[in-house]
Amino acid sequence: MTANNPEDFCESAQCTPMLDPDETCTIDVPDPCAVVIFGASGDLAKRKLIPALYNLMTKGHMAKEFFVLGVAMDEGDDESFRASMKKAVEAAHPKRFSEDKWSEFVDRLYYATGRFQDPAFFGSLRELLEGLDRRHNTGGNKIFYCAIPPKIYEDVIENLGQAGLSRESRGYSRVCIEKPFGVNLESSQKLNATLQKHFGERQIYRLDHYLAKENVQNILMFRFANSIFEPLWNRRYIDHVQITVSETLGVEHRAGYYDRAGVIRDMFQNHLFQLLALTAMEPPASFEAASVRDEKIKVLRCVRPFPLDRLDEHLVIGQYGAGELDGREVPPYREEPGIPENSTTPTFAAMAVFIDNWRWSGVPFLMRSGKRLSVRKAEIAIHFRQVPHLMFPTIQQGSIAANTLVLRVQPDEGISLLFQTKMPESRDCLRPVLMDFSYENLAGLEAYERVLIDCMQGDQMLFVRADGDEQAWRILSPVIEKLESETLPEIFPNYTSGSEGPAEVDALLGRPWRQWRPL
């Protein structure tokens, strides 16, 4: 018997294989509840929310007593809503859809037409909900999910509050909103003030879907359930960190929103800064929402403000031009439907962020994200320092890749570690090899299933707290304002669709031995 075969090893050591694809962790079934979706005729409800609720029910993760009330301005009734949601669920899960399960689900779907700005409508909504609550025994528990344009969040929140629907006299009342939470610090503070006028912070669920991705949740487990990485997780052993979220998609049909937002608001203020906080935070006092969110905010408070007079030393922006992706010609950003022909909105950014604290002093966090890049990929790569001295005579100092630990967020969620080994037969030839773990074949919850179930369970760990959101704006709002006032139309486009982004990003690396990981 050799220890090369993991099964032999397990047998000899009398242990069980570490990862059994059939083994599942149990999920506590939450209390009965109503889910009210504002914007029920929109894309998010059809593509994500209703299919996620259907899945949760079929997997047995939800209480039997629940109902879903779709609310939208479009005319419609329960029957038309049910028919259109059936198509949506079939389209989202062609293999998982079953007529039997659908018939269990469909009787719990309802629809109401109304104007979100109309306080009287919210009075009738309250009565409708009381009746449905009695019919379905949901104990007065309600989740209000705002799948609507952010500019009408405040109308809905104000009207929910005025109608008494935020009160928790019988059962809970929770509100879910999606990013963007405002467009700058001031507007996010205003939105938070409206929310907090009617809802307590523990009733508010600000959703960043990146936090619900399996390997993003895993960052805390990986860091704090293993003893071998944490001692190395600091400036003494880490040279720099690269956080990448690249997309192949262009602006799609979202010109109205995106051209006002741009990549820094759309991706950095939320998704990339959340990844940064989870990677850089100190161990929390406990695995509870408050402790985890406290540590995340501490990291964001230590982020060094960008020097506005030398922004180009820390930041590169780009906008995609025409190019080719997957063998097809794609137009430049400025020729996408609805985009002004001289738009100065960045669709790509790369930045060097420094965290001024004991753990990270001097370690750059190099972050980049953009649309229409060569591949779709999100990852956090920890680049360890070069060895201090290379004793092998034929190998030059700095010529071998340093150890790199990569947390792959998507696709193929997993973790890999690069290290050097001796080439067989050679005397002192080295080659880098990868030790790899993949989440492939392990069925988890999809991001929207996770956030819905957590909201039903009252677990806010994967949601953003007001102070965390505002702190990210505090760092980035001045940068965005400066760029918006100074970016000249002639600098764009500066990268080809299907490429790795603008060439200028190399200037951010700071040291000759650093390289961006290829996309």
Ligand code: BG6
């Ligand atoms: C959204 C952004 O938050 O995230 C989109 O608004 C972006 O512009 C999307 O495409 C990326 O999410 P994912 O899960 O596909 O990486």
